[in-house]
């Protein structure tokens with residue numbers, strides 16, 4: 170077989186293991202599909218497309234509507250097939266051989282995975298005892314070209330302190346002319362966002378997704394907000410016509426029909442609080458969460474056993490036990506009220522099983 174690139178031989182693809190069970194709470198998706206009215210609006214738009222033609226290369230209407238949503242000029246928006254592709258564009262444009270990306274683990278693994286694929290070195294600075302970024306770790310002599318923050322963080326669920334970001338991270342990035350990427354995939358579940366940083370630091374890029382609150386993980390649509398010069402740099406590494414006409418049409422329809430998002434977010438936040446308090450009642454240690462998932466641990470040497478016992482009861486959560494710094498930790502996505510109840514009951518029974 171032909172030889173794969175030497176630096177890729179130790180990497181494997183990123184997969185979330187799937188098991189065929191009734192209640193799947195392992196990939197942080199929205200628990201219910203978009204409303205019928207949204208799907209109909211999408212289908213109507215798709216039916217009008219001339220699919221013999223290439224799509225709008227600039228995704229002009231989609232970016233215009235995103236601009237309206239955020240009160241920004243469309244030149245400050247870059248779109249991609251999920252925010253993962255947007256992250257790839259960022260690393261292609263600003264990373265590469267001889268450059269260094271900084272992460273604060275445990276965090277979203279695709280940041281370091283895509284960095285590695287693009288030949289970018291990765292230095293993980295870890296976190297403080299409270300699970301948040303610790304400014305003491307920001308050494309001046311540390312090489313840094315791209316700095317990744319995830320807020321709220323996956324898999325911990327913690328939102329980063331805005332004071333730490335403004336007071337420590339932005340100046341640290343500015344000193345090295347580093348790009349600051351803020352991955353806000355879950356920000357709609359949190360009390361506030363960091364969008365205003367766009368006006369405060371020219372090299373900031375904020376990434377967002379349609380996969381969570383908009384319940385469109387299957388559509389694969391994400392975007393970045395950044396200064397027009399940064400967006401132009403992302404354009405350079407983007408393939409022509411990368412975003413299909415079908416994706417653009419569906420995304421436009423979703424933005425035109427955004428009505429019920431706030432209600433859906435409020436329901437998930439209420440579900441999150443219920444799940445957290447039930448876990449605590451069961452004596453399980455739980456992270457604070459500003460996202461649509463909760464990280465928890467039943468204690469030393471019990472994580473794998475609890476995961477197995479939950480699967481036996483038809484409930485799949487994410488087993489984070491093998492991730493650095495997360496032995497015996499599991500992550501549960503907030504589902505429908507019925508799914509949350511199934512999970513809570515299953516945890517109670519499973520904990521007795523493994524006691």
Ligand SMILES: Cc1ncc(COP(=O)(O)O)c(C=O)c1O
Pocket residue numbers: 196197250251252253254277319322323352354355377378379380386389390391
């Ligand atoms: C922090 C974070 N960023 C980005 C993504 C990827 O989202 P998308 O579906 O837009 O590629 C995820 C997916 O779970 C995530 O957890």
